[in-house]
Amino acid sequence: MSAPRSKLTEPAWVRWGLVAFVLGWVGLFLVLPLVAVFHGAFAKGWQVYLGLFDGSDNGRAARHAITLSLSVAGIAVALNTLFGVCAAWLLTRYRFAGRQLLLTLIDLPFAVSPVIAGLVFVLLFGLQGFCGEWMRDHELPKVIFALPGLVLATVFVTFPFVARELIPVMEAVGTEEEEAARVLGAGGWSIFWRVTLPNVKWGLIYGVILCSARALGEFGAVSVVSGHIRGQTNTLPLHIEILYNEYQFAASFACASLLSLVGLATLGVKELVAWRQRLAVARAASQADDPPPPPRQA
Amino acid sequence: MAASRRILPGFGLTLGVTVAWLGLIVLIPLAALVAKSTSLSWEQFWGTVTSERTLAAFGLSFGAAAVAALVNLVAGAVIAWALVRYRFPGRRLVDAVIDLPFALPTAVAGIALTTLYAPNGWIGALLEPLGIQVAFTRLGVVMALIFIGLPFVVRTVQPVLEEIPAEFEEAAASLGASRLTVVLRVLLPEALPALITGTTLAFARAVGEYGSVIFIAGNIQGQTEIAPLLIVIQLEQYNYAEATAIAVVMLVLSFALLLAVNLLQRWSNRRFREST
Numbered sequence: 001m002s003a004p005r006s007k008l009t010e011p012a013w014v015r016w017g018l019v020a021f022v023l024g025w026v027g028l029f030l031v032l033p034l035v036a037v038f039h040g041a042f043a044k045g046w047q048v049y050l051g052l053f054d055g056s057d058n059g060r061a062a063r064h065a066i067t068l069s070l071s072v073a074g075i076a077v078a079l080n081t082l083f084g085v086c087a088a089w090l091l092t093r094y095r096f097a098g099r100q101l102l103l104t105l106i107d108l109p110f111a112v113s114p115v116i117a118g119l120v121f122v123l124l125f126g127l128q129g130f131c132g133e134w135m136r137d138h139e140l141p142k143v144i145f146a147l148p149g150l151v152l153a154t155v156f157v158t159f160p161f162v163a164r165e166l167i168p169v170m171e172a173v174g175t176e177e178e179e180a181a182r183v184l185g186a187g188g189w190s191i192f193w194r195v196t197l198p199n200v201k202w203g204l205i206y207g208v209i210l211c212s213a214r215a216l217g218e219f220g221a222v223s224v225v226s227g228h229i230r231g232q233t234n235t236l237p238l239h240i241e242i243l244y245n246e247y248q249f250a251a252s253f254a255c256a257s258l259l260s261l262v263g264l265a266t267l268g269v270k271e272l273v274a275w276r277q278r279l280a281v282a283r284a285a286s287q288a289d290d291p292p293p294p295p296r297q298a
Numbered sequence: 299m300a301a302s303r304r305i306l307p308g309f310g311l312t313l314g315v316t317v318a319w320l321g322l323i324v325l326i327p328l329a330a331l332v333a334k335s336t337s338l339s340w341e342q343f344w345g346t347v348t349s350e351r352t353l354a355a356f357g358l359s360f361g362a363a364a365v366a367a368l369v370n371l372v373a374g375a376v377i378a379w380a381l382v383r384y385r386f387p388g389r390r391l392v393d394a395v396i397d398l399p400f401a402l403p404t405a406v407a408g409i410a411l412t413t414l415y416a417p418n419g420w421i422g423a424l425l426e427p428l429g430i431q432v433a434f435t436r437l438g439v440v441m442a443l444i445f446i447g448l449p450f451v452v453r454t455v456q457p458v459l460e461e462i463p464a465e466f467e468e469a470a471a472s473l474g475a476s477r478l479t480v481v482l483r484v485l486l487p488e489a490l491p492a493l494i495t496g497t498t499l500a501f502a503r504a505v506g507e508y509g510s511v512i513f514i515a516g517n518i519q520g521q522t523e524i525a526p527l528l529i530v531i532q533l534e535q536y537n538y539a540e541a542t543a544i545a546v547v548m549l550v551l552s553f554a555l556l557l558a559v560n561l562l563q564r565w566s567n568r569r570f571r572e573s574t
Contacts, residue, residue, distance in 0.1 A: 008464075008471055010481075015384055022380045022392060025373055028421075029445055030398050033410035036420070040413060083319045090312035102316065104560065108324055111556040113506025114404075115526040116545045119533065120327035123334050128538055130330055156323055179305050188307035217403025220508035224530060237405040237509070244409050244513065253413075256406040263401035267394055 037260050040253030048250040058248075062255060064231050065239035072147070072222075072235060073215035076154040081208055084162025089192075091163075092170040093178075103167075109159040117156045118224025121149055145227030150235065153221035158211045165207030166200060173199045206273045213266040217259050328549070335546040338539050346543040351520060352528065356547070359525040362436060363504035366443035371497045373444075374451025375489075381452070382459040396453070399446045404509025411442055412513040434516030439524065442510045447500030454496030455489055462488050491566030495559055502555040506548065 009015070041048065052062040091103060109117065123129050125143035127136065135143070143149045177199070181191045197204070219237040226233040234242065236255055243252035335343065346352060380386070381393055399407065415422045415432035422433060432438045462485060470480045508526040515522040523531075525548055532541035 008467055010477055018376055018380050019384055019386045022377050023388065026392050026395055030395050033407060033414060036410045036414050037406060086312040086315040089308060090316050093306050094309050105320055111502060111552045113526050113548055115508050115529050116549060119529060119541060119545050120331045124327055124330050159323060182305050213401055219403060219405040224533065237403050240405050252409060256409060259403045259406050266401045267397055271394055
C-alpha cells in the first residue's frame with residue numbers, strides 16, 4: 001500500500017462515533033418498536049395469548065381473523081407465484097420489443113399507495129362501480145366487502161414480489177443448461193422442472209416468503225375493500241386495528257406479535273438464502289481448474 | 299440471445315399469462331380509476347383537489363414525506379457506510395435488522411410507534427418534560443415515515459459503496475488529499491446517484507403510506523390528516539368522485555417519481571459504463 005494507512009480511513013474517534021450513531025439509531029428506530037410489540041403482548045402474561053384461542057367472542061373473532069388472513073394470503077401468493085414464474089421466464093429467456101416496458105409495469109404496484117389499490121377495486125366492483133350493477137343483476141357473488149375483494153387487493157399489492165426476486169436469479173443462472181437439455185430432446189415442462197427449478201429454487205422460496213409476509217400483513221388496501229364486518233371480512237391486521245381502537249391493547253399486541261413473528265421469520269430466511277449463496281460462490285471459487293461460466297449480463 | 303428464442307419453448311404461453319395477469323390485476327383497475335375521474339367536470343375536479351382540506355392533506359403527506367426522506371438520506375448514508383467499511387460487534391445483526399420495516403406489517407408498526415411515543419410511552423414520557431409531543435402531532439407522522447423509509451436508502455447505497463474500487467481512494471490519498479477531501483470529492487460523487495435514488499424511493503413510499511401513520515397521527519382534520527386517509531374518509535361517506543380525484547393526483551405524482559428514478563438509474567448506469 002503506497003499511501004499511509006491513516007489516510008485511507010477516518011480517525012478512530014470518527015469511526016467509533018459513527019458506529020455509536022448507527023447502533024443508537026437502529027436500536028431506537030427499529031429494535032425498540034419490535035420490543036414494544038412483544039412487551040405489550042406479554043404485559044399481562046400468557047393469559048392474553050390463551051384468550052385469543054378460547055371460546056369467548058373475542059377468541060372466536062381472533063381465530064376467524066387468523067384463518068381469513070391465511071386463506072387470503074394463500075390464494076394471493078399462489079396466483080402471484082404462478083405469474084411471477086411466467087414473467088421471470090419470459091423476461092429472462094427472451095429479448096423482444098416491449099420487454100423494458102413490461103419490466104417497468106411489473107413494478108407499478110410498488111408506486112401505488114395501498115389505499116388507491118383498494119379504491120380501484122371499489123370503483124370496479126362496488127355497487128356504484130363500473131361492474132357493480134351488472135354483477136348484482138346477474139346474481140354474481142359479491143366482490144367488495146367479501147373474500148374476492150380481499151384477495152384482489154392483496155394480489156395487487158403483492159404483485160411484483162415473486163417476479164422481482166426471481167428475475168435477477170434466473171438472469172444470473174443463464175440459459176446454457178436449459179439449451180443443452182433442449183438439444184438433448186427435453187420438452188419445455190421437463191426443462192423447467194428438472195433444470196430451471198433446481199437452479200433457482202432458493203430465489204423462488206425467498207420471493208414466495210416475502211410475498212406471503214406482505215400478503216398476511218397488508219393493511220391499507222384490504223381496509224378499503226373489507227367493510228370491516230367483524231367475524232366475516234376482518235383480516236388479522238384489521239382485527240389489530242379494531243382491538244387497538246377499543247383499548248384492548250394487550251389483545252391487540254398479542255395479534256400483532258403473531259404477525260411480527262412472521263416478519264422475523266422472513267428476515268431469518270433472507271439471511272439463510274444469503275448464507276447459502278455465499279457458500280455456493282465459495283465452492284465455485286475453490287474449483288479453480290473448472291471455473292463456472294460468468295453470469296450473463298443483460 | 300437470438301438463438302435461445304428459437305431453442306427454448308414457452309414464449310407464447312409466458313407472454314400470454316404475463317400480459318393477461320398484468321392487464322387484469324394492474325392496468326384495467328388503474329384505467330378504471332382514470333376513467334372514473336373523467337366523469338367529473340373540470341370545475342368539480344379542481345374544486346376537490348384545491349379545497350382547503352385536500353390541500354392541507356397533500357401538504358402534510360408530501361411535506362412529512364420530504365422531511366422523513368431527508369432524515370433517512372443522512373442516517374441511511376451513515377448506516378450504509380458503517381456496514382460496508384467498519385467491522386464492529388453486532389454488525390451482522392444490524393445488517394439483518396435494517397429490513398425490519400419491510401417485514402413488519404404497517405399496522406403493527408403503527409401501534410408499536412404510537413405506544414412508544416404516546417405521552418405515557420417509553421420515549422414519549424422522556425420527551426414530555428421537554429415540552430415535545432410526538433404522538434398525535436405532525437412530528438409523529440414524520441417519525442412513522444422515517445421508520446418505513448430507512449431500508450430504501452440503506453439497501454440502495456450499500457451495494458454501490460461495496461463496488462467502489464479501493465484504487466480511487468488510494469490514488470487520491472497518495473496525491474496528498476486529506477481524508478475529508480477523499481470522502482467528499484471522490485466517494486460522494488460515486489455514491490450520489492444511489493443516494494438520490496434511495497431517497498426518492500423512500501419519499502415515494504412515504505407519500506402513499508397509510509397503516510403505520512394513521513395510528514400515530516391522531517387524524518385531526520386539516521392538521522394531521524394525510525392524503526391516503528382523506529381518500530378513505532371520502533370513500534366511507536360515499537363521495538366516490540372526491541376520493542377518485544385525490545387518488546388520481548397522488549397516482550400521477552407517484553408515477554412521475556417512479557419515472558424520475560428510472561431515468562436517473564439509466565443515466566448513472568451509462569455514466570458508469572463510460573467511466574470503466
